[in-house]
Amino acid sequence: xxxxxxxxxxxxxxxxxxxxxxxxxxxxxxxxxxxxxxxxxxxxxxxxxxxxxxxxxxxxxxxxxxxxxxxxxxxxxxxxxxxxxxxxxxxxxxxxxxxxxxxxxxxxxxxxxxxxxxxxxxxxxxxxxxxxxxxxxxxxxxxxxxxxxxxxxxxxxxxxxxxxxxxxxxxxxxxxxxxxxxxxxxxxxxxxxxxxxxxxxxxxxxxxxxx
Amino acid sequence: xxxxxxxxxxxxxxxxxxxxxxxxxxxxxxxxxxxxxxxxxxxxxxxxxxxxxxxxxxxxxxxxxxxxxxxxxxxxxxxxxxxxxxxxxxxxxxxxxxxxxxxxxxxxxxxxxxxxxxxxxxxxxxxxxxxxxxxxxxxxxxxxxxxxxxxxxxxxxxxxxxxxxxxxxxxxxxxxxxxxxxxxxxxxxxxxxxxxxxxxxxxxxxxxxxxxxxxxxxxxxxxxxxxxxxxxxxxxxxxxxxxxxxxxxxxxxxxxxxxxxxxxxxxxxxxxxxxxxxxxxxxxxxxxxxxxxxxxxxxxxxxxxxxxxxxxxxxxxxxxxxxxxxxxxxxxxxxxxxxxxxxxxxxxxxxxxxxxxxxxxxxxxxxxxxxxxxxxxxxxxxxxxxxxxxxxxxxxxxxxxxx
Numbered sequence: 001x002x003x004x005x006x007x008x009x010x011x012x013x014x015x016x017x018x019x020x021x022x023x024x025x026x027x028x029x030x031x032x033x034x035x036x037x038x039x040x041x042x043x044x045x046x047x048x049x050x051x052x053x054x055x056x057x058x059x060x061x062x063x064x065x066x067x068x069x070x071x072x073x074x075x076x077x078x079x080x081x082x083x084x085x086x087x088x089x090x091x092x093x094x095x096x097x098x099x100x101x102x103x104x105x106x107x108x109x110x111x112x113x114x115x116x117x118x119x120x121x122x123x124x125x126x127x128x129x130x131x132x133x134x135x136x137x138x139x140x141x142x143x144x145x146x147x148x149x150x151x152x153x154x155x156x157x158x159x160x161x162x163x164x165x166x167x168x169x170x171x172x173x174x175x176x177x178x179x180x181x182x183x184x185x186x187x188x189x190x191x192x193x194x195x196x197x198x199x200x201x202x203x204x205x206x207x208x209x210x211x
Numbered sequence: 212x213x214x215x216x217x218x219x220x221x222x223x224x225x226x227x228x229x230x231x232x233x234x235x236x237x238x239x240x241x242x243x244x245x246x247x248x249x250x251x252x253x254x255x256x257x258x259x260x261x262x263x264x265x266x267x268x269x270x271x272x273x274x275x276x277x278x279x280x281x282x283x284x285x286x287x288x289x290x291x292x293x294x295x296x297x298x299x300x301x302x303x304x305x306x307x308x309x310x311x312x313x314x315x316x317x318x319x320x321x322x323x324x325x326x327x328x329x330x331x332x333x334x335x336x337x338x339x340x341x342x343x344x345x346x347x348x349x350x351x352x353x354x355x356x357x358x359x360x361x362x363x364x365x366x367x368x369x370x371x372x373x374x375x376x377x378x379x380x381x382x383x384x385x386x387x388x389x390x391x392x393x394x395x396x397x398x399x400x401x402x403x404x405x406x407x408x409x410x411x412x413x414x415x416x417x418x419x420x421x422x423x424x425x426x427x428x429x430x431x432x433x434x435x436x437x438x439x440x441x442x443x444x445x446x447x448x449x450x451x452x453x454x455x456x457x458x459x460x461x462x463x464x465x466x467x468x469x470x471x472x473x474x475x476x477x478x479x480x481x482x483x484x485x486x487x488x489x490x491x492x493x494x495x496x497x498x499x500x501x502x503x504x505x506x507x508x509x510x511x512x513x514x515x516x517x518x519x520x521x522x523x524x525x526x527x528x529x530x531x532x533x534x535x536x537x538x539x540x541x542x543x544x545x546x547x548x549x550x551x552x553x554x555x556x557x558x559x560x561x562x563x564x565x566x567x568x569x570x571x572x573x574x575x576x577x578x579x580x581x582x583x584x585x586x587x588x589x590x591x592x593x594x595x596x597x598x599x600x601x602x603x604x605x606x607x608x609x610x611x612x613x614x
Contacts, residue, residue, distance in 0.1 A: 005372065005373065007584065008585075009586070029327075031549070034583075034585035034586070106310055106328075107310070107327060107329045111325065111583065
């Protein structure tokens with residue numbers, strides 16, 4: 001793997017934090033890293049259009065702060081934690097931030113918080129997408145099963161062969177197994193024209209010779 | 212010896228924290244010398260209406276001792292300004308104390324970057340002022356197959372990481388990345404590997420005795436294997452200095468390439484004066500170095516900023532400092548308010564047997580510090596070298612240089 005030095009030049013950072021000492025320290029560090037920073041407070045129903053990463057003050061956060069459902073942010077979030085009161089920690093966790101910074105903000109922390117946030121957010125996204133794909137396919141297992149049964153009945157073939165027919169067709173059409181199964185059930189494809197041929201002894205013999 | 216004028220001058224305490232004992236005492240001594248020379252110059256100069264009262268302590272190379280000693284200076288003696296530290300671990304150890312007591316650390320060493328504290332003024336080189344000029348030169352002049360050897364700690368790791376990105380981004384290959392524990396001098400296996408691998412150049416981030424042992428063994432191997440001798444497979448470094456060439460010895464000192472913002476041989480009036488007073492003060496046989504110069508520069512900048520601010524308060528001193536510009540031995544030096552790092556003049560030198568460097572390249576002007584490498588783009592360098600500037604995965608399929 002190629003080692004990449006994280007570079008945040010030109011990334012747009014939105015900092016939802018009052019313009020106090022901590023806020024200023026974060027903005028200062030972000031600017032040193034070449035990001036384009038906007039600080040905003042008060043803030044309400046904030047959207048992520050034109051923004052690459054959002055920093056927010058956990059002490060002041062409330063349910064209407066973001067325009068999205070808790071945990072469904074479209075960009076990485078970095079929580080700025082001050083109070084460790086359980087209610088504040090709980091609200092912060094519900095936002096599913098990709099990284100955290102502890103107050104008081106000194107002259108370090110923002111570079112690693114950004115690196116961690118972008119890394120974790122990409123990982124989270126990849127996993128959520130993989131999970132969604134799995135869930136979709138799980139839901140369609142019944143469709144596949146019914147299509148396989150239909151082909152077995154129609155062509156008088158066994159279960160394994162029926163599934164193989166579906167897989168081959170899916171590959172040929174560059175569709176998923178589930179999509180081809182749906183075609184079968186909708187009567188848009190009735191299976192191979194002829195009954196799939198059993199392998200011939202001559203063929204098998206030829207294969208044995210050539211090996 | 213106080214004259215009437217001098218006796219009226221206010222005395223400003225300044226802490227000096229360098230390890231003149233312990234594993235890197237050679238460098239510590241140079242830094243102390245540079246700082247002392249500057250303190251004495253300031254104290255003699257009627258242009259300053261104050262005198263520095265230095266408190267010199269020696270942490271002996273122990274990180275925890277740095278913390279204890281600095282807290283003593285800051286809390287016990289209420290100092291606002293301290294010059295000191297060489298290794299990154301010692302600097303990281305003391306920064307919280309400076310933040311807590313609202314004091315300023317003047318840090319005079321090149322380091323690996325990726326830090327920018329409001330309580331530190333950095334007068335040594337940042338990575339864009341040492342490793343990048345070195346690689347730009349080597350990749351162009353020498354080739355793109357590199358062998359890395361270093362001491363097993365952050366300086367070597369981070370430099371090698373930067374090197375790997377640049378070399379790969381320019382279509383080259385890092386043949387190996389070998390580490391020795393700090394202080395270990397058993398280098399024979401690494402020399403044998405280099406002989407077998409035949410890199411275009413070696414990048415050395417070993418420190419102290421390990422590094423000196425490496426250069427000596429390399430020279431011995433060069434006597435049997437001509438390719439290793441005198442720059443045919445050059446050894447390059449971002450820390451090799453004049454006093455170290457003396458430690459390595461005349462048989463092994465020649466033919467190495469160093470990247471540094473200062474060489475004793477830089478031909479400028481200000482540098483000749485610096486070298487003369489250094490010798491007059493510490494001995495005719497002494498050599499100057501980047502570390503001595505950076506310490507000297509730090510103290511002169513501190514004095515200029517205090518004079519400009521008429522205060523030792525760190526915020527006022529910093530504000531004044533950002534307006535100061537110094538004709539230093541290396542060239543003009545000033546501090547970038549954005550990062551607290553210094554504009555410095557990168558240069559490359561080729562070492563000689565007599566312990567000096569011949570400059571082989573000097574930047575035309577001081578270079579802005581970029582401790583986080585925000586403004587560096589490997590594609591620009593690749594374009595300069597005339598190789599594909601495609602960065603990332605695609606590049607590996609578009610190999611330009613057959614290996």
